[in-house]
Amino acid sequence: MEKSEIQESAKVLSVAMLSNPLHVAVFQGKGEKERMEIEKMFGNLLIELPGIVFLAKERQNIVGVMRMKSCEGSTATDDPKEPKDENDLGWRKSIWHTEWARHDPLEQHWHLGPIGVLPSHQGLGIGSELMHRFCKEVDACSAKAYLETEGDENVRFYQKFGFKVIAKSEVFHVENRYMLRDSKTCIMRTLER
Numbered sequence: 001m002e003k004s005e006i007q008e009s010a011k012v013l014s015v016a017m018l019s020n021p022l023h024v025a026v027f028q029g030k031g032e033k034e035r036m037e038i039e040k041m042f043g044n045l046l047i048e049l050p051g052i053v054f055l056a057k058e059r060q061n062i063v064g065v066m067r068m069k070s071c072e073g074s075t076a077t078d079d080p081k082e083p084k085d086e087n088d089l090g091w092r093k094s095i096w097h098t099e100w101a102r103h104d105p106l107e108q109h110w111h112l113g114p115i116g117v118l119p120s121h122q123g124l125g126i127g128s129e130l131m132h133r134f135c136k137e138v139d140a141c142s143a144k145a146y147l148e149t150e151g152d153e154n155v156r157f158y159q160k161f162g163f164k165v166i167a168k169s170e171v172f173h174v175e176n177r178y179m180l181r182d183s184k185t186c187i188m189r190t191l192e193r
Helices: 003-017 019-026 032-048 087-104 126-140 152-159 185-192
Strands: 052-058 061-071 109-117 145-149 164-173 176-179
Touching: 003 032, 003 052, 019 032, 019 087, 019 164, 019 176, 052 126, 052 164, 061 126, 087 164, 087 176, 087 185, 109 126, 126 145, 126 152, 145 185, 152 176
Parallel strands: 109 145
Antiparallel strands: 052 061, 061 109, 145 176, 164 176
């Protein structure tokens, strides 16, 4: 990904993930206002916490985005302070991110996320191709991989690539799943196709 592609990538991710139950709960809706907040969040992530980012394009337009980052282990922080206003977006995001950080593996791993494909391009194999690329990169360095997700459909998708649920927790009444995969799992599954 080039620097000039960061904003378009953030927009693609915001459109792809707007209806995710956790985003609806944290951002308290799924309208254009919330989509713009999600785009801003992903734009900041791609700038402030860069990783390796792969893009899927159709005629020069980005239709899918996948980010992976090498992580050294858990960076859990203290609980967020009680809010003056439970609708404060900064506080709601800190609750979410603190809960996710509690589940980060202690050992070195590759963290997958975010990954998203425009709704108009879902079901065409783009997400699977991005995942195969992720697995190839992770397996090349014999590393474990980790992600967070919600929803049975997402869990089944990631299980196809060797991920297993290792923990669950709720964030704003949405069940989150924390998934881990050992190295080389994806290559074996790719050869079986």
